[in-house]
Amino acid sequence: MRAGFIGLGIMGKPMAKNLLRAGYAVQVYDHHEESIQEVAAEGGVPCGSAREAADGADVIFTMLPNSPQVKTALLEKDGVLESMKKGAIVVDMSSIDPTVSIELEKAVTAAGGEMIDAPVSGGEPKAIDGTVSFMCGGKEDVFEKVKPMLAKMGRDVTLVGPIGSGNMTKLANQIIVAVNIAALSEAMVLASKSGVNPENVYRAIRGGLAGSTVMDAKAPMMLDRNFNPGFRIELHIKDLTNAMNAAKAVDMDLPMAEKVLDMMKQLQENGMGKCDHSAVVRYYEEQEGVEVKR
Numbered sequence: 001m002r003a004g005f006i007g008l009g010i011m012g013k014p015m016a017k018n019l020l021r022a023g024y025a026v027q028v029y030d031h032h033e034e035s036i037q038e039v040a041a042e043g044g045v046p047c048g049s050a051r052e053a054a055d056g057a058d059v060i061f062t063m064l065p066n067s068p069q070v071k072t073a074l075l076e077k078d079g080v081l082e083s084m085k086k087g088a089i090v091v092d093m094s095s096i097d098p099t100v101s102i103e104l105e106k107a108v109t110a111a112g113g114e115m116i117d118a119p120v121s122g123g124e125p126k127a128i129d130g131t132v133s134f135m136c137g138g139k140e141d142v143f144e145k146v147k148p149m150l151a152k153m154g155r156d157v158t159l160v161g162p163i164g165s166g167n168m169t170k171l172a173n174q175i176i177v178a179v180n181i182a183a184l185s186e187a188m189v190l191a192s193k194s195g196v197n198p199e200n201v202y203r204a205i206r207g208g209l210a211g212s213t214v215m216d217a218k219a220p221m222m223l224d225r226n227f228n229p230g231f232r233i234e235l236h237i238k239d240l241t242n243a244m245n246a247a248k249a250v251d252m253d254l255p256m257a258e259k260v261l262d263m264m265k266q267l268q269e270n271g272m273g274k275c276d277h278s279a280v281v282r283y284y285e286e287q288e289g290v291e292v293k294r
């Protein structure tokens, strides 16, 4: 099996390397030449465009920031559809607007291919270990064909429903994570402002009902004042904005997600867009004039 891989950023680079280690031939492309060369050093075939990366590939992976970049890589000049062979499968692993996944699948099938949306959760450490979780949308027979390759990059590989369901699931994930981080921030700032040691609060409650993967990942970062990403606030703004659009399409409000989106936008305006999303605690700290620390 020959793969094309477009988008070699924080997530895409280690994921492409995992495919190479599993023995697949991988044709790689990114806007950044250094990223192409880094993956080429591990056996990737360097390409000069998305079109070149897709040429002759059985499966074409994209791991790009958002909907506009995926549209560009697939549909525009020097894009995937200019070279994609009949029967090839496009697997978009980016977190994008689910309605765009549906739109893109139409274009890919019209050009003789198939498409799965397969966004991931897990972040850079799990991309490196090959243990991300894939939430997929598409036809079952197409999903079964790409599942073995996804299993080389991730641990849980789940088909949720038709095309777009993967990204709808990812939006659900991102709402839950965002609101959790905000709740954790709110609670930690309340404890700190009341003179109670936040590290002790965390130790006392992490094993109870309030404990969570989010708490164990993000409370230590807040206490260490370590806001290096991880997952950047600007990417979470992108996901929550996509969630607001998805909610609008079914005439629904997302009051909690909307509030956290406002907090994140304010942090971005204050120059913190590239910080980890655990920096939501800074929103509360600035309002209250206290710092959560050990």
Ligand code: NAD
Residues within 6 Å of the ligand: 006, 007, 008, 009, 010, 011, 012, 029, 030, 031, 032, 035, 050, 063, 064, 065, 066, 069, 070, 072, 073, 093, 094, 095, 096, 120, 121, 122, 123, 124, 230, 231, 232, 235
């Ligand atoms: P990133 O910004 O590090 O990487 C994106 C890469 O795409 C960059 O290297 C950029 O040069 C390249 N690129 C952009 N447009 C391109 C184009 N048209 N053609 C070729 N290359 C192009 O982003 P990331 O952190 O790797 O995230 C990728 C996706 O995965 C996003 O949708 C993100 O929301 C999602 N995601 C990220 C994480 C995380 O922890 N970083 C976790 C889960 C999901």
